[in-house]
Amino acid sequence: MKKLFALLLTLAMALSLAACGSKEETPAETPAETPAEKEAGWWKEELSTVVDGKLTVATSPDFAPYEFYAIGEDGTPQLAGFDIALAQYIADYMGLELDVVPMDFDGVIMEVGMGNVDLGMAGLSPDPKRANQMDFSDLYYKGGQSLVCLKENAGKFDSFEKANQPDVTIGAQTGSIQVDLAQENTPDANIIQLAKVTDIIAEMLSGKMDMGYIETEVAKSYQKNYPELEIVLDVPYDQAGSAIGVTKGNEALLAGVNEAIAAVLADGTMDDYVAQANELASGEKYEGLLDENGQVQTDDAAQAG
Template identity: 30%
Template sequence: MKLKRGLAAVLVAALAVGMMTGCGSKSSDKQAASDKKETLVMATNATFPPYEYVDGQDYAGIDVEVAQAIADELGMELQIQDVEFGSIISGVQSGKFDIGMAGITVTEDRKKSVNFTNTYATAKQVIIVKDGSAIQTVDDLSSNTKIGVQQDTTGDIYTTDDYGEDAVTRYNKGADAVQALLTGKVDCVVIDSEPAKEFVAANDGLKILDTEYVEEEYAICVAKDNDELLNQINDVLDKLKSNGKIDEIVNKYISAE
């Protein structure tokens, strides 16, 4: 049976509209799916064992494993960017990175630039000296002491506030500050206790003073306009704390004393 030309044209037009509508719906669905972020980009400074360091071709450490656990819970793929410590906050602030984890202490000044999650680890800054050093306690530090620190860390911030710019020598890596101590360029190094243990174990003639410099708490930094991610991570951290996963990760790298 032949259709009249006019009726055929109407049917063809209707079919084309239906096909376009169907395609448009599928395209929109695909677009909506692609709009959902599937990668969690973490900025770190992988020179801070046992929190983050390079192990062969991979990254390892407490922060790396906690971040991986968070990404797994969120159904996301973790991508790690190893950058200078001082560029982490600004990178997260600008949206270049989703989160920053590098043994980052929560401070009032940093909170002006980024938001912080609930804390996931506690730490303390300690003082490394050579065996036989005249520096025996934190009270022996003064504005005349040559203090080595990793740039932009809280060790840098605290010692600069306490003893002034002239007393502090900054290095890109904690290992560089320790090397300066070994060669006599500085009198001591102020750094987190866990990396301090690694450095002292790897270098003869160094020790950690019994008196700590300051206690602090570590958290994950997130851009101020990303409340959704902040809340998601806090929910996951609560879960990882309650089920013992964070303790398991920390105990893997830090033996109980």
């Protein structure tokens, strides 16, 4: 009996060892590469856009020197600005044809969020509140935020405490970061949202509005044409700078855009674009949407001339 038991025990151990020896070890999973770890140019093989062969960009042409219409000697409006120049650079960098679609600012946010366009370029701040609507590129321009009023009223509104009063009317562009800044810094003021920055300027010039939250470079551009305007306060903002809104989840497109931004900043071309845009913006320009015939809408209140 002891011999039989010993034999059975030996067989059981042999079978157990055989089973262990035949079991294949599962190799450890290799973590997937993130876009930042991939080699430069990897996106070219995976790039997809809304329209094959085209880079479709939504913009709001009422934001000189970012985007606006420069009026030629023959009176023809030509889309201009350093956002437009950068958009062309990115399209060329990716080997795509550029298609720019002008619209109101809040439309830019909506169209990128719905995936109807590839990029949104309209002096966008990388606001975390927009993160569920779009991805953001690296910053391509670092600016600031300002509070503007008529020069004659500068002494009345030279602090946020003075501006933050119920009888003070303050404008901010609909859908913009300036609305949040207005609500954060002057919550007690009468905050009015308008579709275009030109509307805010027109309201201030006519005396119907006391102040306006405007991106600093844009405010400086308006000052050149309207010396009666004054930048009275620098507005604190952690995300100071402009980024490009990219269709959510399109990693290849985002990688290509960031690569192009790095290139345009490294070789100094972006500085040239900004200088050229500021020069054009100091001349005759139009800010707003063109009519159905592609002509300036003469009933728009604020045109620089």
